[in-house]
Amino acid sequence: MNAVESTLEVASFTPYPITHHPIHIELHEESMTVTWDHQHKSEYHYLWLRDNCHCPECISTKTREQVFEICDVPYTIKPSNAYITDDHRIVVDWDYADHTSKYHPGWLLSHCYSEEVVQSKQWKPILWDKERITTELPRAKSSTLIQSDEVLLTWLRDLRDYGIGIVSDVGTELGSLKAVTDRIAFMRESNYGTLFDVTTTAKANTSANTNIRLPLHTDLSARELQPGLQFLHCLVNDATGGESIYVDGFKIAEYMREHHPEEFRDLSTIPMTFNNKDPYCDYNYRSTVIATDSNGEVTEVRHANFIRVPIDVPAHQTMALYKAYQCFIRLTREPAFQLFFRLTAGEMVVFDNRRVLHARNAFDLKTGMRQLQGCYIDRDEFLSRIRILERSTTLSGS
């Protein structure tokens, strides 16, 4: 078919304002270079261009999803003709199946995949130690989070970047944290249900429900997907002791990468297994303590020594893994990395459970009650909520 004006020219909830025009195109063997009027050059491969044809034959007019599949054209597909129109679109006639594609300049420039552009869009966490987080710890009042989308968005972005924040004035009723979590998304269910109580019980199947010291850890580390955001709402805290300690696991990982590169490498490549069992469930997951993505960026920390099972890696890796693991735990115990505070009734701490390790000192039940209620919301839902708020508020995307 021939290129026609399509209502689907830009099929997305994201607007693509035209900020620059293409002024020149140059055709190579496998790709085209587009020069823009601000002198930026973008390289687009022919397969990429054909893949991203926006015509109504390639994209469903009903669902805005791609119907075309790239394996239906030859790997060697090329333009038979390509030009810039008077209204600044790029048009490509293909040498296969008599197809024509037309590209919107706002969409095309915003999808430039040169390494510098992709790199510049990369999100980076704000890493913290005790000193930094003591002055910068994000705080918000429950009522403003509930009333204002803009306050909520600012707060969620801080939470994403620092991995931790405090909400005050949540109330001291069971379930009152829900007024805040409902502003974000549904809760992640686990074998502990959706809302869980952290109180001391006689038949504890987990150390959380005792009064003993809980060393630094991430929750549910025996699950493939450790819960993302963890909410811990303090209802009563009259017992002596029970202070909370938080450590930025990403900071520890980056400190290791810089100062103990071998230990960083070993802890991010040699796996261990975590297991959590009780009479009703038996979870098991094998993973590295530090997880990295294809760019080598740290994406997750998984650490709960008390449910780790015996190490079972090949003999030549055993000592290396122990060395790296000892290094990691020792660093998390350094006071210079630790945020130390005592939650008061009505306060809630929220943190990225896959990044920020948490611990609790032992407490003395004879001196008073201590009762927390918690829940989880996964990263997917959290980040989706930020994107949705960014569509509708006047705060610019970041």
Next chain:
Amino acid sequence: MNAVESTLEVASFTPYPITHHPIHIELHEESMTVTWDHQHKSEYHYLWLRDNCHCPECISTKTREQVFEICDVPYTIKPSNAYITDDHRIVVDWDYADHTSKYHPGWLLSHCYSEEVVQSKQWKPILWDKERITTELPRAKSSTLIQSDEVLLTWLRDLRDYGIGIVSDVGTELGSLKAVTDRIAFMRESNYGTLFDVTTTAKANTSANTNIRLPLHTDLSARELQPGLQFLHCLVNDATGGESIYVDGFKIAEYMREHHPEEFRDLSTIPMTFNNKDPYCDYNYRSTVIATDSNGEVTEVRHANFIRVPIDVPAHQTMALYKAYQCFIRLTREPAFQLFFRLTAGEMVVFDNRRVLHARNAFDLKTGMRQLQGCYIDRDEFLSRIRILERSTTLSGS
């Protein structure tokens, strides 16, 4: 403290019967070799042995979780003395902090981490093509799954190994699939809720709810954790067309590894991004199409061309990724790999959504109704359920 008899000698729900006795120990620089009475030799590193001390000072008597942390002893810790007792325990006196550990022979042998032992315990999927699955497709009746733990366990193991199975006589009421899923675990919630209906709606935000052909895909591929088991229960299927197609993605991956090694490597190392948006949510996840674990074993396939976003990898990887991706999609379209069938009312197909791709032919609404109901249960819960059933049934573990 000195070693004492401990009720925690084996702190686990798993029994460790004593099948062999240690007959000799040999001490090396960093590890000890234990020779068993069937001549098997196990190497245990000193740090590993100290790490796995079962005394009540190292493991909480209350929760059975480890209290000791390995970073509290030197990396160079060694036995000052080690011996086999008359009742076949191995005892180690440590050269640090006057501590003694005592090892149960059943526990110790079952935790031997020699590569051959670890390798022999490794689960392997049963890979299938059209021919194999046509004769071996696991089938079960809803009523027997509900009544018998042993039938249920056999069925769940088949489902784990083949990644697909059929349940018959589920009924044709909305919600009747719950009698089966409740036998496994709670459902995974998503933005579509927990129970979802696959019916044609006018305002479709996903191709699933139209009558068009759905190409082979995994569900919710824009989520970090794609749902594990998918249940699709057929309530009505009177429309012409709408046949289901299933392909074992692990089989395709292994076929690529063997016949197209470069494409396998590229598709398992170069990522792409998946995005799923509607007015209320905006999910985004970047991952490789084929995921492998630290042993190189395939653990997941992620594929939904219609929600993949424009490829944005460095220019030198772009063509390689397209070549690998074309190869993958073409293979999934080969009839020799495809299980093709038509669900009838009352039947339910269950499959590992992170392994088995599914597709649906277009159907003609003028010829009749088509209505499915579905839900997800994640791999963690599914595998936990198998382990729990293995504790209580007479079927041996596998």
